[in-house]
Amino acid sequence: MILILRLPSIPFVEISQEATNYKYLNFLPACPLRTMHLGSSFSLSSTRTAYFRARCRRTPPPLPAFSGSHHAPQQTPYIFTSALNPTPTYTTTTILTRSYSSTTKPSSTIPSAAASEADHFDWRKMAELNREHLKKDHKKVFEHNRAWAAHQTTQDPDFFTKLSAGQSPEYLWIGCSDSRIPAEQITGMSPGEAFVHRNIANLVCNTDLNVMSVINYAVRHLQVKHIVICGHYGCGGVKAAMTPKDMGLLNPWLRNIRDVYRLHEEELDGIPDGPERYDRLVELNVVEQCRNIVKTAAIQQSYARNGFPIVHGWVFGFNDGLLKDLEVDFESMLRKVQKIYDLSESHEH
Amino acid sequence: MILILRLPSIPFVEISQEATNYKYLNFLPACPLRTMHLGSSFSLSSTRTAYFRARCRRTPPPLPAFSGSHHAPQQTPYIFTSALNPTPTYTTTTILTRSYSSTTKPSSTIPSAAASEADHFDWRKMAELNREHLKKDHKKVFEHNRAWAAHQTTQDPDFFTKLSAGQSPEYLWIGCSDSRIPAEQITGMSPGEAFVHRNIANLVCNTDLNVMSVINYAVRHLQVKHIVICGHYGCGGVKAAMTPKDMGLLNPWLRNIRDVYRLHEEELDGIPDGPERYDRLVELNVVEQCRNIVKTAAIQQSYARNGFPIVHGWVFGFNDGLLKDLEVDFESMLRKVQKIYDLSESHEH
Numbered sequence: 001m002i003l004i005l006r007l008p009s010i011p012f013v014e015i016s017q018e019a020t021n022y023k024y025l026n027f028l029p030a031c032p033l034r035t036m037h038l039g040s041s042f043s044l045s046s047t048r049t050a051y052f053r054a055r056c057r058r059t060p061p062p063l064p065a066f067s068g069s070h071h072a073p074q075q076t077p078y079i080f081t082s083a084l085n086p087t088p089t090y091t092t093t094t095i096l097t098r099s100y101s102s103t104t105k106p107s108s109t110i111p112s113a114a115a116s117e118a119d120h121f122d123w124r125k126m127a128e129l130n131r132e133h134l135k136k137d138h139k140k141v142f143e144h145n146r147a148w149a150a151h152q153t154t155q156d157p158d159f160f161t162k163l164s165a166g167q168s169p170e171y172l173w174i175g176c177s178d179s180r181i182p183a184e185q186i187t188g189m190s191p192g193e194a195f196v197h198r199n200i201a202n203l204v205c206n207t208d209l210n211v212m213s214v215i216n217y218a219v220r221h222l223q224v225k226h227i228v229i230c231g232h233y234g235c236g237g238v239k240a241a242m243t244p245k246d247m248g249l250l251n252p253w254l255r256n257i258r259d260v261y262r263l264h265e266e267e268l269d270g271i272p273d274g275p276e277r278y279d280r281l282v283e284l285n286v287v288e289q290c291r292n293i294v295k296t297a298a299i300q301q302s303y304a305r306n307g308f309p310i311v312h313g314w315v316f317g318f319n320d321g322l323l324k325d326l327e328v329d330f331e332s333m334l335r336k337v338q339k340i341y342d343l344s345e346s347h348e349h
Numbered sequence: 350m351i352l353i354l355r356l357p358s359i360p361f362v363e364i365s366q367e368a369t370n371y372k373y374l375n376f377l378p379a380c381p382l383r384t385m386h387l388g389s390s391f392s393l394s395s396t397r398t399a400y401f402r403a404r405c406r407r408t409p410p411p412l413p414a415f416s417g418s419h420h421a422p423q424q425t426p427y428i429f430t431s432a433l434n435p436t437p438t439y440t441t442t443t444i445l446t447r448s449y450s451s452t453t454k455p456s457s458t459i460p461s462a463a464a465s466e467a468d469h470f471d472w473r474k475m476a477e478l479n480r481e482h483l484k485k486d487h488k489k490v491f492e493h494n495r496a497w498a499a500h501q502t503t504q505d506p507d508f509f510t511k512l513s514a515g516q517s518p519e520y521l522w523i524g525c526s527d528s529r530i531p532a533e534q535i536t537g538m539s540p541g542e543a544f545v546h547r548n549i550a551n552l553v554c555n556t557d558l559n560v561m562s563v564i565n566y567a568v569r570h571l572q573v574k575h576i577v578i579c580g581h582y583g584c585g586g587v588k589a590a591m592t593p594k595d596m597g598l599l600n601p602w603l604r605n606i607r608d609v610y611r612l613h614e615e616e617l618d619g620i621p622d623g624p625e626r627y628d629r630l631v632e633l634n635v636v637e638q639c640r641n642i643v644k645t646a647a648i649q650q651s652y653a654r655n656g657f658p659i660v661h662g663w664v665f666g667f668n669d670g671l672l673k674d675l676e677v678d679f680e681s682m683l684r685k686v687q688k689i690y691d692l693s694e695s696h697e698h
Contacts, residue, residue, distance in 0.1 A: 138575050138661060142672060144537025149670030164583065164667040169528035177563055179518035180540045182533040188493025191529045198545045199559050200566055210548050210559040213602040214526055217549055220597075226487050234513065248569075253562040312487060318513040321498030323491060 162192075169195045172218040172309070174211070174289070175230040176202045176237070181316055183230070186323065195222060201237030201285065202229055203256050204292040212296070219298040225308045227293055230323070231286040232316040238282050242274075257281070260288045283326055286313040290328050297343035303334065304344045511541075518544045521567040521658070523560070523638070524579040525551045525586070530665055532579070535672065544571060550586030550634065551578055552605050553641040561645070568647040574657045576642055579672070580635040581665040587631050591623075606630070609637045632675055635662040639677050646692035652683065653693045 152159045171194040173183045183189070183196055197214040204211050218224045231238070240247060241257035261268055264284045271277035290313045293299055302309060311333075313326040338344065501508045520543040522532045532538070532545055546563040553560050567573045580587070589596060590606035610617055613633045620626035639662045642648055651658060660682075662675040687693065 138577075138659075141536045141538070142674065145535055145670075145672045148535055148537060152670055160668055160670050163529050163670070167528045171528075177544050177546050177566075179516045179520075179542060179544045180512050182531070182538075182540055182545075184531040185533060185540070186494055186497055187490045188497060189490070189531075191531055191534070193528060195526050195528045196531075196547045197526050198547050200562050203559075205559075208557075208559050209602050210552075210554075210557050213549050213599050216598045218526075228487075249565045250562050253558050310487075319509055321494075321501055321509050321512070323494045325491065 167192055167195070167222070169193055169218075169222055170225045171195065172215070172222075172224045172227045173197070173230065174199075174202055174204065174214075174228065174293075176200065176232055176235060178232060178235065180318060181230070181232055186316065186321065195224060200250075200253060201235055201257055202231050202289060203253070203285075204229070204289045205256055206292065206295070215293060215296060216298050219296075219302050219309060223302070223306070223308075225310070227299070227309045227311045228314055229286050229289045229293070229312070230314045230316055231282050231289075232318065233279050233282055234318055235282055235285075238285055239278060241281065242278060257285055260285045263288065283313075283315055286315055286326060287328060289313075290330075291333060291337060294330075294334050294337045295341040295343075297345075300334070300338065300342070300344040304346055516541055516544070516571070518542055518567075518571055519574045520544065521564070521571075521573045521576045522546070522579065523548075523551055523553060523563075523577065523642075525549065525581055525584060527581060527584065529667060530579070530581055535665065535670065544573060549599075549602060550584055550606055551580050551638060552602070552634075553578070553638045554605055555641065555644070564642060564645060565647050568645075568651050568658060572651070572655070572657075574659070575661060576648070576658045577661045577663055578635050578638045578642070579663045579665055580631050580638075581667065582628050582631055583667055584631055584634075587634055588627060590630065591627055606634055609634045612637065632662075632664055635664055635675060636677060638662075639679075640682060640686060643679075643683050643686045644690040644692075646694075649683070649687065649691070649693040653695055 149160075156162075169192060171189065173187075173194045173196045175181055175183050175196070175198050177198045177200055183194060183198070184191075187194070195214070195218045197211055199211065204215070206212065215227070218227070237254055238257050240250075240254050241261055247254055261281060264281075268277055268281060268284070271280055290311045293311050299309065299311065310330050311328065312330075313328040315324045315326060316322075317324065498509075505511075518541060520538065522536075522543045522545045524530055524532050524545070524547050526547045526549055532543060532547070533540075536543070544563070544567045546560055548560065553564070555561065564576070567576070586603055587606050589599075589603050590610055596603060610630060613630075617626055617630060617633070620629055639660045642660050648658065648660065659679050660677065661679075662677040664673045664675060665671075666673065
């Protein structure tokens with residue numbers, strides 16, 4: 001859904017936690033493009049009125065208690081939060097000054113001047129502004145990159161010479177594309193230590209040439225010693241498997257998670273608490289993807305010959321940043337899988 | 350190819366740069382499993398003889414000049430490098446003591462005692478040792494993870510609270526699975542800033558449900574502002590497109606790169622220098638994958654409405670750790686693509 005918000009004469013805006021339930025787009029005119037993150041702030045010094053379109057991402061939680069003491073007086077923050085109507089398809093919101101309050105009224109019932117103004121706003125022109133902004137925006141990444149490269153050379157003058165020589169990673173990491181799980185950072189792995197594949201909901205499908213090529217190359221050519229499937233609690237992809245929603249092109253991909261649910265229907269149906277059931281589905285999805293890896297000829301043959309790779313199932317938690325080892329019993333899983341999926345060519349050894 | 354090496358009575362081994370052209374496996378008995386990286390070292394204090402199997406990864410370069418001054422006298426390193434025969438299928442190598450020399454002779458012509466010993470070695474038993482070793486090996490990752498989580502909390506007590514609230518990444522990163530290119534590290538991006546997909550040779554194929562789901566979700570749901578295709582010089586996948594080799598299951602995946610070659614055959618054939626031609630193919634592959642993204646309805650429609658995302662083509666260089674912007678002219682590319690692939694539904698706007 002799209003919300004049109006009007007913020008009259010606001011010099012400084014602070015986004016509270018609840019506001020992150022919305023994704024703000026097309027913020028005008030001071031910032032041609034702003035995605036406002038949790039706790040972020042921005043100023044509108046040279047403008048009296050700002051518009052932006054906001055997309056509601058999920059139903060906001062109840063309003064929190066406001067404490068003015070969180071903010072320095074000179075900042076005079078204007079906080080807009082879940083006072084926004086959680087369900088409208090088209091809404092005008094005016095943020096009032098110097099207090100924790102806002103009005104949210106569907107524009108269809110209260111055709112305010114602001115709503116009318118927003119209706120006639122030239123979003124195409126704004127898109128032009130966005131384009132200009134975006135062309136410059138990514139330059140900071142190159143600044144970071146130069147700083148990183150200089151730092152690495154300072155730490156070890158031969159760092160890039162070594163890196164050029166080739167890779168011998170011990171790990172294959174198959175994780176979620178979610179931006180909050182940088183595999184190398186959370187595991188402390190250095191460049192060269194983990195061959196990485198990331199997709200939506202860390203899935204391993206036998207007809208997916210993408211992930212199957214990754215596994216084949218990692219096992220047969222790089223001869224990795226460990227394969228990690230790492231899921232995470234709060235996975236949007238896994239959550240979609242528990243809600244009746246048409247996701248368009250994403251349906252066939254996400255259906256793999258529903259298939260996991262089906263395989264473990266009895267256990268999952270037996271968990272009365274929604275979030276707890278959802279957490280368990282995240283874990284079971286990881287275990288099933290481990291099993292999908294074990295079903296491949298590459299893993300079965302390499303393990304019979306070399307004793308590796310070992311397949312691990314882990315889950316990352318946003319609440320504490322810790323990895324949980326699901327302690328998949330790899331050998332037991334392999335034996336059970338091979339009852340039906342034996343591709344080890346073990347008669348040759 | 351498999352090499353069997355015998356190292357008599359060696360207390361300390363230092364792996365020189367040239368040795369990284371081999372991938373060492375099944376190192377016995379002091380280290381049941383060692384992958385030896387460039388510049389790494391290990392000790393064999395309690396053993397007189399060690400075996401390992403080594404797989405030749407590419408033809409080693411010529412022998413470098415040896416300078417004893419690189420090593421402290423007490424280390425008495427034994428260096429084995431590209432003196433190993435680059436082409437045998439079965440070889441015994443004895444590393445001589447206290448000097449930069451080694452002998453490499455095919456075992457078929459010189460059936461030494463060492464080769465015979467290696468022939469009869471119980472590789473299965475070694476695989477058992479490997480299994481035990483591997484079960485313990487990955488625990489260090491969890492130690493790193495705990496240290497990382499503690500560090501984040503020290504830096505910002507609300508770090509994980511914010512992380513739990515959701516993601517609003519501005520970037521979609523499509524890069525290579527190569528272990529040497531941790532996307533977030535080289536760009537300085539924090540958790541939450543980049544939705545990440547990594548596959549072999551950073552390919553975007555229209556029939557690949559994996560990457561297409563990633564793009565669809567990133568553009569339509571997360572509404573990312575930038576999409577980066579990041580290739581890298583020295584890409585093994587891209588190199589395969591220039592060598593006549595049957596890669597088995599990988600053939601259909603890697604064929605996409607050969608298709609890039611075909612599209613730019615005249616330019617590439619016109620580059621006489623092999624490495625230079627190979628670098629150019631890496632760049633052209635990135636540009637073609639950018640084009641593949643621009644062909645999607647998700648990008649065309651979002652760009653028409655919002656002015657984003659912008660698609661960028663970058664290449665990472667191992668030699669200096671720097672990102673090179675190929676300066677893809679996104680708008681020009683979009684216009685050309687839409688001559689045939691117009692899915693923008695522009696008549697609606």
